[in-house]
Amino acid sequence: MTGGTDPQPELFGNPEQRAVLRKGLAMHALTRHLPDATYYGRGVGILRPDPAGLELLRSLVTLQGVANIYDVPEGQRQTVVAELEDQGYSLTRYANWLSGADTLTVARRIVDEIPLPEDVTVTVTDAGTAHTTLAGLADVSLSVGVMPIAGPILRGTLKPGVGVVALDRDGRAVSCAAAASFAHPGNTEFGGLAWWGMLATRSDRGGQGLALILGATAMLAMAERFGVTRFFTGVQQGNIASEKVCGRCGLAPVENAILTVVDASALEGGKLTK
Numbered sequence: 001m002t003g004g005t006d007p008q009p010e011l012f013g014n015p016e017q018r019a020v021l022r023k024g025l026a027m028h029a030l031t032r033h034l035p036d037a038t039y040y041g042r043g044v045g046i047l048r049p050d051p052a053g054l055e056l057l058r059s060l061v062t063l064q065g066v067a068n069i070y071d072v073p074e075g076q077r078q079t080v081v082a083e084l085e086d087q088g089y090s091l092t093r094y095a096n097w098l099s100g101a102d103t104l105t106v107a108r109r110i111v112d113e114i115p116l117p118e119d120v121t122v123t124v125t126d127a128g129t130a131h132t133t134l135a136g137l138a139d140v141s142l143s144v145g146v147m148p149i150a151g152p153i154l155r156g157t158l159k160p161g162v163g164v165v166a167l168d169r170d171g172r173a174v175s176c177a178a179a180a181s182f183a184h185p186g187n188t189e190f191g192g193l194a195w196w197g198m199l200a201t202r203s204d205r206g207g208q209g210l211a212l213i214l215g216a217t218a219m220l221a222m223a224e225r226f227g228v229t230r231f232f233t234g235v236q237q238g239n240i241a242s243e244k245v246c247g248r249c250g251l252a253p254v255e256n257a258i259l260t261v262v263d264a265s266a267l268e269g270g271k272l273t274k
């Protein structure tokens with residue numbers, strides 16, 4: 001796997017989004033040895049809001065414009081949010097949905113039992129995937145307001161990661177999903193946990209089971225290619241469709257929240273993605 005210092009990495013989105021992704025890749029190259037740093041293809045984040053973590057977080061937000069805290073205990077959330085908002089940051093809270101012991105069995109059942117629409121083929125991306133296919137995947141994601149992760153992560157060339165894309169018979173990408181490793185592999189608690197998400201389906205293909213099939217395929221591919229068996233995703237309150245898909249894929253919410261911290265002047269709207 002290469003070092004993340006490619007001067008022209010494969011990135012998608014508008015110039016502002018690509019700049020955020022480029023900084024994230026560069027930051028990962030600098031922080032990949034840190035046991036508490038996280039990265040799945042957007043920005044580098046931290047695991048917990050302890051004093052050392054929050055100090056790292058402030059540097060990350062200054063340099064990247066954005067960073068997240070993975071595991072914020074309910075009892076600490078208000079204090080952490082108040083402290084960071086006082087410092088001028090814009091925060092978004094996501095519920096943390098985690099996989100369970102039977103999630104891969106659920107995923108296998110989805111892929112075996114839900115029929116794929118007749119005109120659709122599914123591709124799991126890797127080093128050899130055509131750039132146009134990856135661009136199509138990213139385009140679906142962008143079309144519903146979800147920020148695509150960096151290309152080297154979708155291809156699994158920089159760290160374990162996969163993209164999944166459904167193409168119709170005209171070669172148009174209609175749905176996508178992705179997953180990637182997250183914490184330092186040596187971290188005993190979180191090293192085996194992967195981020196999962198970027199679920200998106202074009203509205204004219206909604207309700208055909210594509211998010212379920214592609215989401216399940218992403219988990220199965222991470223297990224087959226990289227031996228990863230534990231997954232999480234962040235769901236924003238009120239995203240009923242996302243909650244439904246996550247629940248059907250065998251994930252369930254836990255109490256601790258994920259916080260995304262943005263330097264509002266670096267990113268329009270103060271938010272990175274849905």
Ligand SMILES: CC(C)(COP(=O)(O)OP(=O)(O)OC[C@H]1O[C@@H](n2cnc3c(N)ncnc32)[C@H](O)[C@@H]1OP(=O)(O)O)[C@@H](O)C(=O)NCCC(=O)NCCS
Pocket residue numbers: 144146175197198199200201202205206207208209210211212213239240241242244245248274
């Ligand atoms: C959420 C999203 C990915 C669902 O895609 P999809 O391909 O239409 O989903 P599926 O057909 O696989 O449906 C999966 C389940 O979710 C349910 N579902 C889908 N959209 C729903 C909605 N808007 N409201 C409630 N339930 C919904 C389906 O009924 C189905 O459950 P069921 O089989 O028990 O009936 C799609 O609506 C989307 O792109 N939304 C915008 C982006 C987003 O919010 N992504 C999630 C954040 S990562």
